[in-house]
Amino acid sequence: MKTNIRVLLVLAVALIATGVVIRQEREVGRLRAAIAELKSLPTEGVGISTVTNLLLADIEELRREVAEIPG
Numbered sequence: 001m002k003t004n005i006r007v008l009l010v011l012a013v014a015l016i017a018t019g020v021v022i023r024q025e026r027e028v029g030r031l032r033a034a035i036a037e038l039k040s041l042p043t044e045g046v047g048i049s050t051v052t053n054l055l056l057a058d059i060e061e062l063r064r065e066v067a068e069i070p071g
Helices: 002-040 045-068
Strands: none
């Protein structure tokens, strides 16, 4: 009787593991599709330079704030 329970337990664990693997494969497929979609978007320098300009503005603002701190 104990061997039957062990066999059923092993089969249940194998079934759960298979389900997990299948779900992960689906997610990997969705991630690959999303990456392919992002790669196909036109890359213009406008978006990159805007982000760079915003970062530089933030850095300059932080420098001004630090300069105002009495030290």
